[in-house]
Amino acid sequence: MTGSAIxxxxxxxxxxxxxxxxxxxxxxxxxxxxxxxxxxxxxxxTFRLCGDADMAEDLTQDVFVQVFRGLKxxxxxxSFSTWLxxxxxxxxxxxxxxxxxxxxxxxxxxxxxxxxxxxAAADPDLRAALAGAIDALPEGLRVALVMHAxxxxxxxxxxxxxxxxxxxxxxxxxxxxxxxxxxxxxxWEAR
Amino acid sequence: xxxDRQLDQLLNDAARSYRVPPAAPLDSMWAxxxxxxxxxxxxxxxxxxxxxxxxxxxxxxxLGVAVGRYTAPxxxxxxxxIATSPMTGANDPYQRTTVELLGRTAVLLTGLRTPxxxxxxxxxxxQAGQLLTTTRRLLDSPVGTDPxxxxxxxxxxxVLAQVARLQSPRQRADIALIxxxxxxxxxxxxxxxxxxxxxxxxx
Numbered sequence: 001m002t003g004s005a006i007x008x009x010x011x012x013x014x015x016x017x018x019x020x021x022x023x024x025x026x027x028x029x030x031x032x033x034x035x036x037x038x039x040x041x042x043x044x045x046t047f048r049l050c051g052d053a054d055m056a057e058d059l060t061q062d063v064f065v066q067v068f069r070g071l072k073x074x075x076x077x078x079s080f081s082t083w084l085x086x087x088x089x090x091x092x093x094x095x096x097x098x099x100x101x102x103x104x105x106x107x108x109x110x111x112x113x114x115x116x117x118x119x120a121a122a123d124p125d126l127r128a129a130l131a132g133a134i135d136a137l138p139e140g141l142r143v144a145l146v147m148h149a150x151x152x153x154x155x156x157x158x159x160x161x162x163x164x165x166x167x168x169x170x171x172x173x174x175x176x177x178x179x180x181x182x183x184x185x186x187x188w189e190a191r
Numbered sequence: 192x193x194x195d196r197q198l199d200q201l202l203n204d205a206a207r208s209y210r211v212p213p214a215a216p217l218d219s220m221w222a223x224x225x226x227x228x229x230x231x232x233x234x235x236x237x238x239x240x241x242x243x244x245x246x247x248x249x250x251x252x253x254l255g256v257a258v259g260r261y262t263a264p265x266x267x268x269x270x271x272x273i274a275t276s277p278m279t280g281a282n283d284p285y286q287r288t289t290v291e292l293l294g295r296t297a298v299l300l301t302g303l304r305t306p307x308x309x310x311x312x313x314x315x316x317x318q319a320g321q322l323l324t325t326t327r328r329l330l331d332s333p334v335g336t337d338p339x340x341x342x343x344x345x346x347x348x349x350v351l352a353q354v355a356r357l358q359s360p361r362q363r364a365d366i367a368l369i370x371x372x373x374x375x376x377x378x379x380x381x382x383x384x385x386x387x388x389x390x391x392x393x394x
Contacts (some may be wrong), residue, residue, distance in 0.1 A: 160392035
């Protein structure tokens with residue numbers, strides 16, 4: 001996938017600046033217009049990262065609440081869309097870490113049940129194997145890969161949103177791809 | 192072995208098959224957003240400046256005591272048990288680095304939450320960058336196996352990365368988000384508590 005995902009989501013500069021100023025002054029119509037312009041994109045990204053519909057809705061709501069509350073202090077050092085995505089990623093990653101900690105505590109129990117019942121999952125097909133391999137990537141690599149290879153963000157956009165250098169984003173995607181190739185080798189040869 | 196072209200094909204397919212988002216329920220989400228973001232009493236007023244200043248001073252004082260306890264000369268009752276373990280105690284580079292990191296991070300984060308703090312942003316970001324590097328080294332260290340400490344370091348990594356990319360002049364919106372995250376996750380109290388625990392060798 002090529003092109004800029006954030007640029008696709010962003011509106012024209014002057015129009016958006018006006019909406020931001022009005023929304024910062026409490027104009028709900030302007031806020032709704034900003035929301036309509038960006039919400040689907042944010043919802044899409046949060047769902048790709050967390051994989052849970054309810055959680056993606058909650059995260060999207062949290063992101064926009066934070067953004068609208070912080071709009072008065074938004075000075076436009078970065079574009080609104082970049083800032084919005086930065087908030088979205090920070091919010092999503094923080095929440096997912098909390099959830100992951102809870103799930104890690106539950107995993108031992110689940111593993112024990114699998115051993116007892118003998119019901120461990122059967123070998124999945126290639127598509128499912130790819131999904132599993134993506135899910136198993138370390139968080140930093142997974143986020144960069146999903147944003148770039150699946151959602152079409154540029155490395156510049158990923159760097160700005162994650163607070164890392166563009167080169168770091170590239171190397172994370174490279175490393176993620178290497179791990180995926182390794183994880184999928186057996187499934188690919190067995191086709 | 193799968194090659195780059197084949198992997199590209201799979202990833203292209205994944206764009207249509209991996210965690211395909213359902214249609215976003217825009218109206219129902221907006222109702223919640225509007226209620227929370229635009230309600231008159233959406234946010235409780237923050238503590239006044241003096242309260243923050245007092246909290247910051249108390250935090251620095253407490254931290255100083257905790258670090259002092261940790262680095263004090265070796266005539267304490269628990270010293271014998273520390274000395275017998277090669278990987279714990281004041282001579283353990285991992286623990287020493289951790290204590291120093293947490294101490295410096297607590298001071299930085301406390302300063303960030305103080306509205307009157309006038310430290311230039313570039314300096315703040317540079318400090319955060321250095322602390323971020325140390326945090327990542329500790330996270331990568333095979334010695335660091337304690338899950339509580341890893342959780343704390345992961346949270347610090349995220350916040351320090353945000354502080355490190357603040358640009359001059361201070362981005363007030365970003366700082367507000369960072370301080371919100373600090374409060375939400377009780378990060379400063381957790382750091383202070385970890386320093387105190389390290390001082391008594393509970394990590």
